[in-house]
Amino acid sequence: MARQRTGRGSVREDRGPVRYGPPAPDPGLPVLPELAEVLASAAGRGAPEPTGGGDALREAAAAYWERRGLHGGPRHIAAAPGASPLLLALIAAHGGDVLMPRPCTATWIPQARLLGRPAYHVPTPAECGGVPDPYALLETVRRVRAEGGRPRLLLISVVDDPTATVAPPELVREACEAAVAEGLHIISDETWRDTLHRPHDTVLLSPAEMCPDDVTVVCDLAGALTPSAWPVAVARFPDTGRAAVRHARTLDILTALGAHVAGPVAMAAAHALREPAAVTDRVRRAAALQAKVAAAAHRAVLASGALARPPQAGRHLYADLGPLRSRLASRGVTDSLELEEYLTERLGAPTPGGHRFGDELGALRVRLGTGTLLGSTPEQQLESLTAVAPLELPHVAEALSIFGTALDELR
Numbered sequence: 001m002a003r004q005r006t007g008r009g010s011v012r013e014d015r016g017p018v019r020y021g022p023p024a025p026d027p028g029l030p031v032l033p034e035l036a037e038v039l040a041s042a043a044g045r046g047a048p049e050p051t052g053g054g055d056a057l058r059e060a061a062a063a064y065w066e067r068r069g070l071h072g073g074p075r076h077i078a079a080a081p082g083a084s085p086l087l088l089a090l091i092a093a094h095g096g097d098v099l100m101p102r103p104c105t106a107t108w109i110p111q112a113r114l115l116g117r118p119a120y121h122v123p124t125p126a127e128c129g130g131v132p133d134p135y136a137l138l139e140t141v142r143r144v145r146a147e148g149g150r151p152r153l154l155l156i157s158v159v160d161d162p163t164a165t166v167a168p169p170e171l172v173r174e175a176c177e178a179a180v181a182e183g184l185h186i187i188s189d190e191t192w193r194d195t196l197h198r199p200h201d202t203v204l205l206s207p208a209e210m211c212p213d214d215v216t217v218v219c220d221l222a223g224a225l226t227p228s229a230w231p232v233a234v235a236r237f238p239d240t241g242r243a244a245v246r247h248a249r250t251l252d253i254l255t256a257l258g259a260h261v262a263g264p265v266a267m268a269a270a271h272a273l274r275e276p277a278a279v280t281d282r283v284r285r286a287a288a289l290q291a292k293v294a295a296a297a298h299r300a301v302l303a304s305g306a307l308a309r310p311p312q313a314g315r316h317l318y319a320d321l322g323p324l325r326s327r328l329a330s331r332g333v334t335d336s337l338e339l340e341e342y343l344t345e346r347l348g349a350p351t352p353g354g355h356r357f358g359d360e361l362g363a364l365r366v367r368l369g370t371g372t373l374l375g376s377t378p379e380q381q382l383e384s385l386t387a388v389a390p391l392e393l394p395h396v397a398e399a400l401s402i403f404g405t406a407l408d409e410l411r
Helices: 033-041 055-066 083-094 108-114 134-146 169-181 241-257 263-273 277-303 322-329 336-347 378-386 394-408
Strands: 077-080 097-102 119-123 151-156 185-189 215-220 233-236 316-320 365-369
Touching: 033 263, 033 277, 055 077, 055 233, 055 263, 077 083, 077 241, 083 108, 083 151, 083 185, 083 215, 083 233, 083 241, 097 108, 097 134, 108 119, 119 134, 134 151, 134 169, 169 185, 277 316, 277 378, 277 394, 336 365, 336 394, 378 394
Parallel strands: 097 119, 097 151, 151 185, 185 215
Antiparallel strands: 077 233, 215 233, 316 365
């Protein structure tokens, strides 16, 4: 890619390319010792996992979804070394044009483009991201068909990255009914479903619960269960003849890609999916900690005059700095590329602009991660995890102060 000059005069070669795209929001916590022990005990395994995952991994994934009301055996499961190769295989196996909400997960657009598939964004309603407005979805499908397109696949995220919101059940139902009525298959990315900040107060409806024959569910275990350094993602297919064909095609594509889960990682992932006490305790504590830290970060965003929906899940929030446009312009920041660079430099952490998620370049939106606020060492991070009042810890308070100051000086 050609060198590009920023609004502040420096020259960078890494603005925009996919290879510099944003990583998933960092958990800001060390690896759970129990999982590390399982991985270490399996390090001597030399045989590769079969394509789509071995019996232990697929059985554990099936049981994980069974506990969440999604029934089906291990023959309906496929695993891959991360969400990106798994999604690539799923899109390729289904064929046709792809629809997705705006904004959407950063990896979705590159996957469709890599396959040469037309991808169309559909606006989301005001209350949440991740699921398209049903009426806008119907209008988009009809427009694409009128232009000669073949819309076949809808990607959604009920618990969303980047917006950190949870779609209301009635919206999920209406959007899914509209999609199925138009002959679309739905891929539901549920990577963040176990990171709800207030699990007892939030109603989460999986599209697979209401449209079991028309939804494939995907989960990247790095969302809540395993470290991102151990890539593994799993997909749950419907129990239909058509889905069996797509499952087989997905395995063919994963084989062609050489996308096998590493044996030791598969053992650790299967252990995490079985949800022993240590894993469930870590997941619960991490979500409760992120609820407190993300709420503090959200207050700082609003205090600066920027906008953001209250974060409901994950370890991030999605801020709109449009109200601060004139102040940003005085600092040479006029679009989300420049905003990404400016805030990444000021905060010392990846701060991807909205263009990474399909938003317009001119919109001053950015995803703000909260994992980096928990401490810079494993000791500080564990102290944050176990503290009764984590916001009062010196290292957390200092990180929040730096975060707030970076935004406050734009008022």
